[in-house]
Amino acid sequence: MHEERAFSVVNNIEPTNGYAIAVSGLRKVFGTVAAVDGISFDVARGSTTALLGGNGAGKTTTISMLLGLIKPTTGDIHVLGVDMRRARHKALARMNFESPYVDLPKRLTVRENLRVYGRLYGVKNLPARIAELADELALGEFLDRPAGTLSAGQKTRVGLAKAFINKPELLLLDEPTASLDPDTADWVRQHFSNYKKQSGATILLASHNMTEVERLADNVIMMNKGRIVDQGSPRALITRYGRENLEEVFIDIARDRRKPSREEEGAAVDELLSINPSEEAAQ
Amino acid sequence: MSANETSDRVAFSVGRIGAMIQRYLFLIRSSWPRMVSMFYWPTLQILIWGFIQQFLIQHSSFFAQAAGVLVGAVLLWDVMFRGQLGFSLSFFEEIWSRNMGHLLVSPLRLSEFIIALMVMSSIRTLIAVIPAAIIAYLIFDFSILNLGIMLGAFLFSLLMFGWAVGLVVSGLALRYGQSAEELAWALLFLLAPIAAVYYPVSILPNWLEPIAFAFPLAHVFEGLRAITMEGHIEWGHLVWSFGLNAVYIGLGVAVFLYFFEQARERGMLLQLGE
Numbered sequence: 001m002h003e004e005r006a007f008s009v010v011n012n013i014e015p016t017n018g019y020a021i022a023v024s025g026l027r028k029v030f031g032t033v034a035a036v037d038g039i040s041f042d043v044a045r046g047s048t049t050a051l052l053g054g055n056g057a058g059k060t061t062t063i064s065m066l067l068g069l070i071k072p073t074t075g076d077i078h079v080l081g082v083d084m085r086r087a088r089h090k091a092l093a094r095m096n097f098e099s100p101y102v103d104l105p106k107r108l109t110v111r112e113n114l115r116v117y118g119r120l121y122g123v124k125n126l127p128a129r130i131a132e133l134a135d136e137l138a139l140g141e142f143l144d145r146p147a148g149t150l151s152a153g154q155k156t157r158v159g160l161a162k163a164f165i166n167k168p169e170l171l172l173l174d175e176p177t178a179s180l181d182p183d184t185a186d187w188v189r190q191h192f193s194n195y196k197k198q199s200g201a202t203i204l205l206a207s208h209n210m211t212e213v214e215r216l217a218d219n220v221i222m223m224n225k226g227r228i229v230d231q232g233s234p235r236a237l238i239t240r241y242g243r244e245n246l247e248e249v250f251i252d253i254a255r256d257r258r259k260p261s262r263e264e265e266g267a268a269v270d271e272l273l274s275i276n277p278s279e280e281a282a283q
Numbered sequence: 284m285s286a287n288e289t290s291d292r293v294a295f296s297v298g299r300i301g302a303m304i305q306r307y308l309f310l311i312r313s314s315w316p317r318m319v320s321m322f323y324w325p326t327l328q329i330l331i332w333g334f335i336q337q338f339l340i341q342h343s344s345f346f347a348q349a350a351g352v353l354v355g356a357v358l359l360w361d362v363m364f365r366g367q368l369g370f371s372l373s374f375f376e377e378i379w380s381r382n383m384g385h386l387l388v389s390p391l392r393l394s395e396f397i398i399a400l401m402v403m404s405s406i407r408t409l410i411a412v413i414p415a416a417i418i419a420y421l422i423f424d425f426s427i428l429n430l431g432i433m434l435g436a437f438l439f440s441l442l443m444f445g446w447a448v449g450l451v452v453s454g455l456a457l458r459y460g461q462s463a464e465e466l467a468w469a470l471l472f473l474l475a476p477i478a479a480v481y482y483p484v485s486i487l488p489n490w491l492e493p494i495a496f497a498f499p500l501a502h503v504f505e506g507l508r509a510i511t512m513e514g515h516i517e518w519g520h521l522v523w524s525f526g527l528n529a530v531y532i533g534l535g536v537a538v539f540l541y542f543f544e545q546a547r548e549r550g551m552l553l554q555l556g557e
Contacts, residue, residue, distance in 0.1 A: 030550060064553055067388045071547040093390040102384035102553065105306065105376070107313045116309070119302030120389045146313065162385070 018081070020045045020170050020202035021066065026075030028061055028226075035061045037226035038075075043219075045169075048196060048203040050213040052246075053223035054254040059206035062223075063172050066204070067097055080170060091170075093121060098163040099174035100156070106148025110139060110158050113147055114165060121166035133161040137191070153184040160191055171195075173205035177212055189215055210247040220246070222253050229253055299391050303399035307373050308406075321407055325361045325415040332357040333423040351425040352511045356480045358419060358427055359507060362412055363441035363500070364471055369407030370400045370449025371456075371467040378461060384553045393543065397536070400453075401446050408442065430510055436521055437503050443528040444499050445471075450535030454542035458551070479504045499524035499531070 021043040028036040036058040043049045051059040064070040066077055068088040077084040082091035104113045111130060118126040134140050137157045142150055147158060156177075163171060176192070177185035189212055196203055207213055213220055214234045222230040222237070230237065230253065234246050241249045311317055336353040377383045386396070419425045427434060448471055455463040477491060478500035484492050495501040502524035509517040546552050 028550075035550075060553070061550065064550065069384065069387060069547065069552045070550045071544070089390055089392060092388060095388075097385070097388045099384070099553075101381075103381040104385065105310065105380040105382050107380075108306070108309050109313075112306075112309045116302050116306040117385070117389065119305070120299050120386075120391050122296070122298065122390065 018045060019043060019078070020047075020080060021204060022076075022078040023062075023066070024076040026062070026065060026077065027073045028058075028065060028070060029073045034226050036065070036072075039223075039226075039228045041221055041228060041231070043202060043204055045202050046196075046200050047218045048192075048205070048216050049219045049221060050217035051204065051206040051221050051223055052208075052210075052213055052250060054208070054250075056225070057223040057254075058226040059223055060174055061226075063097075063174050063204070063206050066172060068092075093166065094168060095170040095172065096121075096163045096166060096168040097172045097174075098159050098176055100159070100176070100178050100180075101174065103155075104147050104158060104162060107146055109144050109146055110150075110161075111143045113158065114161055117162050118165050123166055129165065130161075133164060137161050137164075152179060153181070156180060156184060156188055160188065164195060167199060168201060169199075170202045170204070173203065173207075175207055175209075176205060177207075177209060185209075185212070192216060210245065210250060214246050222249070224253050224256070295392070296390075296395060299395045300399045300402070303391065303396060304402050304406075307376070307399075307403045310376060311407075311410075318410070321365070321411045322414045325358075325365065325411045326418060328357055328361060329354065329415040329419050330422075333419060333425075336423065351423075351429070352508060353481065354419050354423055354425045355427065355430070355507055355511055356504060358412060358416060359437060359441060359503065360475075360478070360480045361415065362408055362438055363445045365408040365411040366404050366442040366445025367448045367452070367471055368445075368467060369404035369411075370446050371452045373400050373403045373407070374449070374453040375456060375461075375464060375467065378456060387552055393540070397450070397539070400449065401442075404446060404449065405442060408445075430507070433506065433510060433516055433521070436525075437507060440499055440503050440521070440524040440528055443525075443532060447528065447531035447535035450532075450539040454535075454539035457539075457546040458542040460551070474498060474500060477501065483508060496523070497527070499527040502527070 019042045021041075023042070024040045025038055026036055026040065027034065027038045035056075039058075039062065051062060053059050061070060065072050065075075066079060066084070068084055072085075079088075079091045080094050082088065084091060104117075108116070114130045114133065115126060118129060123129050130143075134143050137160055139157060139161060142154055147155065150158065163173075171192070173192070177188050180188065192203060193216065195201060203216070205212075205216065217234060220231060220234055220237055221228055230240075232240065237249050238244070238246060241252055243249050243252070311321075333354050336351075339353070377386060416427045419427065430437065449467075452463060452467045452470060455466060477487065477495040477498065479487075479495060480500070484495050484501050484505060487495055502520040506517045506520040506524070509515055509520070
């Protein structure tokens with residue numbers, strides 16, 4: 001099955017124990033619009049992969065289908081070896097999710113929220129785990145304050161604590177640093193990096209933020225209009241497109257200025273060669 | 284294919300149900316207006332209907348012989364209404380707080396979520412009705428405990444119907460968002476005219492009587508009147524009410540699951556509350 005895939009996100013990662021995510025022929029149609037249009041990809045265990053694309057590229061829809069929040073029109077999804085169409089709850093206990101667009105109950109204190117989610121995820125020795133997270137993420141000063149009274153940066157830290165509470169093997173992040181100031185965003189990225197190093201977890205994130213992607217991701221899946229248009233390591237993509245950074249690659253792809261194929265490049269060279277100097281001067 | 288892939292059975296977890304109940308208890312504890320609003324209306328209702336009943340007892344031989352029939356009916360109607368609200372509003376709390384996305388990607392199963400909502404509905408109903416029942420006893424000399432062994436059966440039957448309606452309202456909220464909230468307050472009153480809360484089913488036009496008896500409410504309130512006015516237990520009505528409740532709970536679950544799948548199909552679960 002995997003050999004047939006047009007794209008594979010394993011070119012610079014040695015899979016340690018197979019794939020954390022294996023997606024095949026995934027498609028989601030809303031009415032007449034294909035939000036995700038037949039994508040296939042694998043994410044190696046222990047890697048960080050970024051879904052990168054403009055608004056409406058299909059990133060959030062893809063992550064939502066991986067989580068089971070959106071029902072695919074067609075396609076297969078295996079997460080941590082579990083067929084998500086048949087047994088998603090088996091995988092859900094081993095993964096977690098964070099998005100600035102989904103909140104925690106505002107009237108509950110941070111500690112109460114963590115207690116509830118810790119119990120939902122079946123965390124053993126929960127008070128000790130909450131204390132550990134409070135220490136790691138510096139939650140102590142507002143642990144007993146209602147979540148709704150916190151600043152954006154504090155809420156982000158609490159969101160991270162919720163995402164880490166079950167020590168997930170797989171973290172799915174939807175624009176995790178959206179609307180954060182650069183300092184807080186940097187702090188958040190550092191924690192994702194640290195968590196990955198400590199736990200060997202797999203991370204899949206959807207983002208618009210090129211700095212974030214260049215810093216965190218081993219692999220990038222570029223999406224446009226519901227399709228995967230390219231992928232590779234950030235460095236490989238930058239080199240392939242002949243650009244200075246990932247942002248320029250992103251703009252090329254978002255504006256459909258894809259890197260020309262070898263055939264297209266050859267035709268362009270032939271065309272250039274066929275123009276004689278007098279025509280060129282006239283032009 | 285591994286063993287993990289061949290089975291979608293994950294152990295049903297009392298711990299996860301407990302976590303959700305704890306979540307709602309934390310919420311109630313954090314907000315005294317929420318707590319007060321739970322027993323505010325039932326208390327007012329019982330005061331108003333209690334005084335009306337006292338007036339009627341003085342001017343009507345019928346009510347003089349059937350003391351408590353009105354107050355009892357008001358109390359039991361409120362059990363069902365608060366039971367339905369307790370289910371629906373607990374569910375709506377997740378939409379209002381934009382927390383549904385986190386819950387639905389946690390290991391919490393829908394069956395566990397529904398059971399937690401039923402338990403919370405019972406707790407919220409008790410918080411709502413116990414003060415009203417105490418007032419009924421102290422001021423109007425009506426003890427709901429006089430219903431004896433049937434009290435538990437009536438209460439449970441009404442709660443069950445409240446849950447069935449709560450499931451439908453919650454399903455509609457999944458599909459249509461917060462605009463379905465109005466239904467949480469209004470839907471049950473659609474049935475009030477045929478519920479026979481304050482008058483017997485025999486008052487209804489002949490063609491409406493079978494429709495009234497197609498719902499468990501008419502059976503419960505007919506049973507209540509049989510006890511308070513005639514002093515005997517109508518077992519037939521009780522059996523019918525539980526049988527019908529089983530059907531309506533089944534329908535409620537089916538409607539909830541249908542709208543949940545519709546919301547998944549249309550990609551609406553992540554946007555709930557926005």
